[in-house]
Amino acid sequence: MYYFIVNPSANRGHGEKVWRELERCLRNSEVEYEVWMTQSPGDAAGFARRLQKGNREPQAIVVVGGSGTLNETLNGLSLDEEVTLGYIPAGMGNDFARGLKLPRSPKRCLKRILNSRYYRCLDYGVLSYENGAPVHRRFAVSSGLGLDAAVYGNLPEGAGKRRLRPAVSGRLGYLLPGLRQLFWAAPVRGYLLLDGTKKIEFNHIYFISAHIHPYESGGFRFAPKANGSDGLLELCVVHNSSKTGLFPVLTDALLGKTGRRRGVRFYSCREAKIHVERPMPVHADGENCYYQTDIHLRCIEKAVRMIV
Secondary structure, three states, X not given: OEXXXXXXXXXXXXXXXXXXXXXXXXXXXOOOEEEEEOOOOOHHHHHHHHHHOOOOOOEEEEEEEOHHHHHHHHHHOOOOOOXXXXXXXXXXXXXXXXXXXXXXXXXXXXXXXXXXXXXXXXXXXXXXXXXXXXXXXXXXXXXXXXXXXXHHXXXXXXXXXXXXXXXXXXHHHHHHHHHHHHHHOOOEEXXXXXXOOEEEEEEEEEEEEEEOOOEEOOOEEOOOOOOOOOOOEEEEEEEOOOHHHHHHHHHHHHHOOOOOOOOEEEEEEOEEEEEEEEEEEEEEOOEEEEEEEEEEEEEEEEXXXXXX
């Protein structure tokens, strides 16, 4: 039995079109399946919990949607149970699929899921912060503080929310909001504490992103060494005393270049504490985690069974 959690509103309704295409294939293949359609934020997490409740048999749960739907599902699951995930991208950025080199065609993704006898054990990250009480949120792709989180927060919202996504997907859908946020962005002093031992201070932080997979924001390669199953976070710190110095850094990420550039630093670690002197926006897989001055990030090694 395959259980599909589908976000029909992903990427301005593209999720619904993808699902109609997939459902025709499923009916023709006579595969046994159930579909759970999200209607509002939080539904995917609730569906994941309900699917696992009282079910002791191995399960295959397939997410059809964007990074937010995948993030919600991951946060709703008990990963101690025997559950295997599949993913068919239908969102705006599709950075998780890009990092795993999944097929662009939904039909090919479905075919791979239905015919696969193997899975890959992937890492996931945990973002912790205070919001009146301790909050712990999983992320599959990346979590960040600063400019990248501000860009996500400035995007028109998706399923079950008031506004629609931009008319374009991928990097272009993030580029204009990114330039707008960059115009208003102000750097902040702060520091990293890596694996509890190595402290690194910065005077002009624009953003810090922690990655399980290399891409973010629809294909910006901010963490070229991120592996997905090595038990490590790849941190990208973008800092510069001049805003104009950020453009080469962002251009390199856009084009996928990996050379050293003034104003960007990379670090690998199992956990990191980040402190900044002024509250900055925070995200986990693009989901809003409010403004924070202190966050804690850690990597959980090979805990997600994923059909790839």
